[in-house]
Amino acid sequence: MEFKKNTVCQVEIEDIGESGEGIGKVEGYTLFIKDAVIGDVVVAKIMKAKKHYAYARLERVITPSPFRVVPRCSFYRQCGGCQLQALSYEKQLEFKQNKVRNNLIRIGGLTSEAVDKAMEPAVGMDEPFFYRNKAQFPFGVDKEGKTVTGFYAGRTHSIIANTDCALGAAENKIILEKILAYMKEEGIAAYNEKSHQGLIRHVLIRKGFATGQLMVCLVINGKRLPEEKRLIEALCRIPGMSSISISTNQEKTNIIMGKEIRLLYGKEQIEDTIGGLTFQISPLSFYQVNPVQTEKIYAKALEYAALTGRETVWDLYCGIGTISLFLAGKARQVYGVEIIPEAIADAKKNAAYNGIANVDFFVGKAEEILPEKYAKEGIYADVIVVDPPRKGCDEACLCTMVKMEPKRIVYVSCNSATLARDVKYLREQGYEMERVGVFDNFPNTGHVECVIMMQYCGKEKKK
Numbered sequence: 537m538e539f540k541k542n543t544v545c546q547v548e549i550e551d552i553g554e555s556g557e558g559i560g561k562v563e564g565y566t567l568f569i570k571d572a573v574i575g576d577v578v579v580a581k582i583m584k585a586k587k588h589y590a591y592a593r594l595e596r597v598i599t600p601s602p603f604r605v606v607p608r609c610s611f612y613r614q615c616g617g618c619q620l621q622a623l624s625y626e627k628q629l630e631f632k633q634n635k636v637r638n639n640l641i642r643i644g645g646l647t648s649e650a651v652d653k654a655m656e657p658a659v660g661m662d663e664p665f666f667y668r669n670k671a672q673f674p675f676g677v678d679k680e681g682k683t684v685t686g687f688y689a690g691r692t693h694s695i696i697a698n699t700d701c702a703l704g705a706a707e708n709k710i711i712l713e714k715i716l717a718y719m720k721e722e723g724i725a726a727y728n729e730k731s732h733q734g735l736i737r738h739v740l741i742r743k744g745f746a747t748g749q750l751m752v753c754l755v756i757n758g759k760r761l762p763e764e765k766r767l768i769e770a771l772c773r774i775p776g777m778s779s780i781s782i783s784t785n786q787e788k789t790n791i792i793m794g795k796e797i798r799l800l801y802g803k804e805q806i807e808d809t810i811g812g813l814t815f816q817i818s819p820l821s822f823y824q825v826n827p828v829q830t831e832k833i834y835a836k837a838l839e840y841a842a843l844t845g846r847e848t849v850w851d852l853y854c855g856i857g858t859i860s861l862f863l864a865g866k867a868r869q870v871y872g873v874e875i876i877p878e879a880i881a882d883a884k885k886n887a888a889y890n891g892i893a894n895v896d897f898f899v900g901k902a903e904e905i906l907p908e909k910y911a912k913e914g915i916y917a918d919v920i921v922v923d924p925p926r927k928g929c930d931e932a933c934l935c936t937m938v939k940m941e942p943k944r945i946v947y948v949s950c951n952s953a954t955l956a957r958d959v960k961y962l963r964e965q966g967y968e969m970e971r972v973g974v975f976d977n978f979p980n981t982g983h984v985e986c987v988i989m990m991q992y993c994g995k996e997k998k999k
C-alpha cells in the first residue's frame with residue numbers, strides 16, 4: 537500500500553498519543569488520528585504523510601471501541617479544548633497515569649519496578665465536567681454576520697458559537713447571553729482582528745467555587761461602553777455577581793487582557809477558599825483553574841513534604857503564594873520565589889489576609905535568586921518545593937537546589953516530560969524518587985498534573 541495524502545485506509549486503534557489522539561498501524565506504517573479512540577476500528581484519510589508515519593483524519597468509525605462514550609458537547613470535534621471527551625473517564629485516567637509512568641521510565645531513566653513502587657493511583661474527579669473556574673470567550677461574527685461568542689476552533693481564530701461549554705461554570709451561558717443581548721440592543725460591534733475595528737474583544741468570567749462569587753471583565757477596544765448602566769443592570773441581577781469591570785486593550789495583539797482595568801460594579805476582587813485559606817483574585821491574577829483538584833494536589837505536596845513545624849522550606853515558582861501559605865502552617869519558615877511582581881504583591885496580600893507571618897516572598901527568576909542568595913547568604917532549606925511552568929526547572933536552579941542539600945524535594949508538575957528530565961538530573965546528583973501522585977486537573981483534555989517526592993540519599997553524589 538502506498539501512503540500519501542488522501543490515501544484512505546482502515547485501521548484498528550491500538551494506542552493513545554501524547555495529546556490524546558488515536559494511534560494505529562497499517563503494514564507497519566503508523567497513523568495518528570485525532571478523535572479516534574483506543575479500541576476503535578476506523579476509516580481514516582491521510583492528511584500529511586511522512587516517511588514512517590502520517591497524520592490522518594477520522595472519516596468514520598466502523599466498530600466502536602468498548603471505551604467509547606457519547607461526548608457531552610456537540611462541538612467537541614471542532615473545538616480545540618477537549619481531546620478525550622469520547623473516551624470513558626476511567627480510561628482517561630489510565631491514559632494519564634501511563635503517560636507519567638512512561639515518561640519517568642523513558643526520559644527519567646527509572647526502571648518500571650521503581651516507578652510502579654513509587655506511583656499512587658491517579659486521582660480523578662467525581663464529576664469530570666463543569667470544573668473550570670475561569671473562561672475567556674472571544675466575540676466575533678459568524679458567516680451570516682451575526683454577533684457570536686464561544687471558542688476558537690482548534691488552531692484557528694474562527695469562532696465556534698457555543699455559550700455552553702461543558703467544562704465551565706453553569707453561569708457562563710447566562711452571562712454570555714446577557715452580553716450578546718446588550719450588544720444587539722445597543723448596536724455594539726464585536727472586535728475584528730483583521731480590520732482592528734469593533735469594540736468588544738473578549739469576556740473573562742471567573743467564579744469562586746467555594747464562595748459562589750462571580751467576576752465579569754469585558755475586554756474592549758476602547759475606553760467606554762455605550763449605555764454601561766444597561767449592561768450592569770442586566771448582569772448584576774445574576775446571583776453571586778460580585779465584580780464587573782472593563783479592561784481596555786487597543787493593541788493589535790493575541791494577548792487577551794489589557795493592563796488597564798476600570799471597575800463598573802461591586803469589588804475589584806472576588807474571593808475564593810482552598811483548604812481553609814482565603815484568596816483574593818483580581819482579573820489579572822493567576823489562580824488555579826480547577827480548585828477541587830488543586831486542593832487535592834496541594835494536600836499531597838504537603839504530605840510529601842512531611843513537615844514537623846521546625847523546617848525551613850523554599851517554594852520556587854510560587855505564583856500568588858498558594859502552596860507557600862499551605863506549607864507555612866506546618867513549617868517554621870517559608871520563602872517563596874516568583875518571576876511576576878504582581879503575583880508576589882498578591883502573595884503578600886494573601887499572607888496578611890490569612891494572618892500568616894512566617895512567609896517571605898522574593899521577585900525574580902528562581903534560577904537567579906536561588907544561586908545568588910546561596911552564594912551571598914548561604915541560604916538553607918530542609919525541604920524545597922518547586923512548581924515550574926511547562927518547560928520545567930532551569931539547570932542553574934536544579935544545581936543550586938542540590939548544593940543546598942535539602943532532605944526532600946517536592947516537585948509539582950504540569951508536564952511529565954520535563955519533570956522526568958529534571959528527575960534524571962536530580963537522581964544523578966544523589967536524590968531518589970520515592971513517591972509519585974498523578975492528578976487529573978483537566979478532565980477530558982490531554983493534560984495531566986503530578987507531584988513527586990525525591991529524597992536525599994547522597995550515596996553516589998557527584999560533585
Ligand code: SAH
Pocket residue numbers: 822823824852853854855856857858859873874875876879900901902903923924925
Ligand atoms: N505554585 C503556584 C504557581 C504555579 S504556575 C500555584 O500553584 O498557584 C508556575 C509559576 O512560575 C507562574 O506563576 C510563573 O509566573 C512562574 N515562573 C515562570 N518562570 C519562572 C522563573 N524562571 N522563576 C520563577 N518563577 C517563574
